[in-house]
Amino acid sequence: MKVKLDVGRFNPESEGDKSFRQEFDLEVEEYYTVLDALMQVRDYEDPSLAMRCSCRASICGSCAMKINGTSGLGCNTKIVDVIKKDGTVKVDPAGNLPVVKDLVVDMEPFWSKVREIKPFLQTKGPEPQDEYIAPQQAMLDLVKPVGCIMCGACVSDCTVLEVDSNFIGPAALAKASRFIDDPRDEMNAERFAQLNQYTGVWDCTRCMACVEVCPKGVAPMDRIMTIRDQIINAGIKNTNGARHAEGFASIVKRYGTLDETQLVIKTFGVLNPIVALKNIKALFGLLPVAYRALRKNKLPPVFHHKIAGVSYIKNIFKKLGA
Numbered sequence: 422m423k424v425k426l427d428v429g430r431f432n433p434e435s436e437g438d439k440s441f442r443q444e445f446d447l448e449v450e451e452y453y454t455v456l457d458a459l460m461q462v463r464d465y466e467d468p469s470l471a472m473r474c475s476c477r478a479s480i481c482g483s484c485a486m487k488i489n490g491t492s493g494l495g496c497n498t499k500i501v502d503v504i505k506k507d508g509t510v511k512v513d514p515a516g517n518l519p520v521v522k523d524l525v526v527d528m529e530p531f532w533s534k535v536r537e538i539k540p541f542l543q544t545k546g547p548e549p550q551d552e553y554i555a556p557q558q559a560m561l562d563l564v565k566p567v568g569c570i571m572c573g574a575c576v577s578d579c580t581v582l583e584v585d586s587n588f589i590g591p592a593a594l595a596k597a598s599r600f601i602d603d604p605r606d607e608m609n610a611e612r613f614a615q616l617n618q619y620t621g622v623w624d625c626t627r628c629m630a631c632v633e634v635c636p637k638g639v640a641p642m643d644r645i646m647t648i649r650d651q652i653i654n655a656g657i658k659n660t661n662g663a664r665h666a667e668g669f670a671s672i673v674k675r676y677g678t679l680d681e682t683q684l685v686i687k688t689f690g691v692l693n694p695i696v697a698l699k700n701i702k703a704l705f706g707l708l709p710v711a712y713r714a715l716r717k718n719k720l721p722p723v724f725h726h727k728i729a730g731v732s733y734i735k736n737i738f739k740k741l742g743a
């Protein structure tokens with residue numbers, strides 16, 4: 422099978438253009454993965470091509486990269502599954518992390534965020550005489566987050582990290598959930614306080630990218646949503662994120678549709694002078710948005726009306742116990 426590998430390269434020592442694209446025409450076997458093809462290039466065509474890999478079996482997490490623009494593992498992506506009609510496969514380094522050389526990125530920002538969430542069991546009471554015992558079901562519930570191989574594919578495609586590198590990100594938050602849900606860990610209050618701040622769980626825009634690209638089914642966004650619920654259930658509601666979530670639900674429950682004006686009022690606590698004062702900068706930041714909406718005739722009506730079938734919506738909330 423013929424394939425044209427179109428590789429995004431980066432040479433930090435080049436005196437001219439450090440970034441460039443290079444195409445390699447290869448003859449590969451049907452069972453080849455993208456990583457196999459890259460290794461063929463490195464071994465027989467250009468030994469200067471830099472990449473990371475180790476296990477070649479989706480276990481070590483070293484070979485995350487962008488394949489045709491979407492992140493994944495080179496070693497579990499078969500060429501036949503991604504080759505385009507014109508016979509090319511485009512390969513680029515993982516996103517949202519600084520490139521060191523070719524397909525090798527600096528993972529330090531990734532690891533520093535994982536370290537931030539204190540990825541280890543923390544207890545407060547005296548140590549048990551023999552060992553910590555956890556119910557089997559609790560451990561079964563942890564199977565998904567424990568399966569994370571720290572490859573960074575989710576971080577690479579996270580749309581929030583593209584615009585705000587301070588966001589803790591999907592991998593570290595999924596790791597945090599692994600300890601929050603572990604009955605042996607006793608630091609949930611501290612973990613919630615940390616994740617409730619700017620850079621934490623409320624910064625996720627629920628774009629699903631991390632769920633789609635994760636090669637291990639960890640579904641980081643689902644873990645983030647669970648932590649949000651856990652934070653609200655723990656009674657920590659004095660944040661824009663919590664007010665937004667609760668306000669959104671209460672408006673839809675009442676009217677059957679969303680009223681954006683009321684949502685802004687509830688999210689930024691406009692009716693509470695202390696909260697509103699804290700949010701004054703954010704509120705002023707919305708004025709240009711409101712002005713643009715006004716010019717395009719898209720400003721929501723002042724009085725929002727209930728839709729005809731609102732009782733059905735209320736029933737859904739009732740069934741969900743919300």
Ligand code: SF4
Nearest residue numbers: 579625626628629631
């Ligand atoms: S769902 Fe949230 S954490 Fe996941 S990629 Fe999108 S913004 Fe990032």
Ligand code: SF4
Nearest residue numbers: 569570572573575635
């Ligand atoms: S959550 Fe999935 S994509 Fe993200 S680091 Fe872990 S295994 Fe990789």
Ligand code: FES
Nearest residue numbers: 475477482484496
């Ligand atoms: S080489 Fe180990 S996960 Fe791909």
